[in-house]
Amino acid sequence: MKKTLYALMGATLLAGPALAQEKDLLIGSTSASSSHYGYFVAVGQLINEKTEGLKASVVETGATMDNIRRMSRGQVDLGLVTTNTAQHAVSGTNDFAGNAQDLRLLWVYTNAPQNVILRKDAGVDSLEGLSGVRFNPGIKGSSTESTTEAVFATLGLDADYVRGSTTDIVGAIKDNRVAGYVKSGSGLKLDGSTMDIATSTDIAVVGLSEAEAATLREKMPDISVIDIPEGAAEGVPAYTTWSFGVGVAATAAMDDETAYKIVSAIMADDSAQANAMSSLKGADLAQMTLDYGTIPLHPGAARWFEEQGLEIPAKLQPGS
Numbered sequence: 001m002k003k004t005l006y007a008l009m010g011a012t013l014l015a016g017p018a019l020a021q022e023k024d025l026l027i028g029s030t031s032a033s034s035s036h037y038g039y040f041v042a043v044g045q046l047i048n049e050k051t052e053g054l055k056a057s058v059v060e061t062g063a064t065m066d067n068i069r070r071m072s073r074g075q076v077d078l079g080l081v082t083t084n085t086a087q088h089a090v091s092g093t094n095d096f097a098g099n100a101q102d103l104r105l106l107w108v109y110t111n112a113p114q115n116v117i118l119r120k121d122a123g124v125d126s127l128e129g130l131s132g133v134r135f136n137p138g139i140k141g142s143s144t145e146s147t148t149e150a151v152f153a154t155l156g157l158d159a160d161y162v163r164g165s166t167t168d169i170v171g172a173i174k175d176n177r178v179a180g181y182v183k184s185g186s187g188l189k190l191d192g193s194t195m196d197i198a199t200s201t202d203i204a205v206v207g208l209s210e211a212e213a214a215t216l217r218e219k220m221p222d223i224s225v226i227d228i229p230e231g232a233a234e235g236v237p238a239y240t241t242w243s244f245g246v247g248v249a250a251t252a253a254m255d256d257e258t259a260y261k262i263v264s265a266i267m268a269d270d271s272a273q274a275n276a277m278s279s280l281k282g283a284d285l286a287q288m289t290l291d292y293g294t295i296p297l298h299p300g301a302a303r304w305f306e307e308q309g310l311e312i313p314a315k316l317q318p319g320s
Helices: 002-020 035-050 064-072 083-091 143-155 166-174 192-198 210-219 256-268 272-276 285-292 299-307
Strands: 023-028 054-059 078-082 103-119 134-136 180-184 203-205 224-228 239-251
Touching: 023 035, 023 064, 035 054, 035 256, 035 272, 054 256, 064 078, 064 083, 064 239, 078 083, 078 103, 083 103, 083 143, 083 239, 103 143, 103 192, 103 224, 103 256, 103 285, 103 299, 134 166, 143 180, 143 210, 143 239, 166 180, 166 192, 192 203, 210 224, 210 239, 224 285, 239 285, 256 285, 256 299, 285 299
Parallel strands: 023 054, 023 078, 134 180
Antiparallel strands: 078 239, 103 180, 103 203, 103 239, 224 239
């Protein structure tokens, strides 16, 4: 009996250190009804299957703001963030005034180009031309709405803003009661509601001028200024616009090796993430991170980028 007991104790002691090496991670996501929740389920599975010593679980949350607050309290280890809100959190501005957060970027997985869509017969071919024109800056209460207003204020522009839901505004544009709106794109393509308008109404996309783009790059570090190639929709030429991304961040409390393992597993994947979110098929997450990131990379994430020979912009350098 004693021999059996000693044997069991010995086995437990031997197993103890191995079990202790497994690190539990909680991932803050968003509402379970969102397609982004499914993406984070895939991320959790990748971490569990492709990283040694890490075990991840996904937590349903209230998305970016909730995740940042939970990370600051140590309730989740990593989570979904929009790049503009993350920049505000790190710089201690807007909702985080006087309360800067110690966030570090891991990667960006999708982007949201902000497209200025107008009826072609509105005769507006520049953002300056929107002065006095009935125009929707984005769906009421959305990040698009608040970001558009900030962009226009920064550029000294104005318009006759009309508020409403997607259904309201799409109908108003079709009926020529509103000249146009700002709508997030679907990757580098125009979104479904815009294409719905285009079935019955000729549309035009109005981009930033070179001077406007330069001003935003200088004065609005929370957003990205990007070039959209020709073909966002049939007949749409290349243009420049503002954008923000959706990515994954952690706090500086995450050790470098853990961050490195997670980012390595995510970047090596060629199917699981795209199966969870179809818009990611063929997406270059590394380049997207470099293009849309607004806060410094976690040192562990930066290590992966450096190993690939990728140049990390100054604003993404750890410690910047």
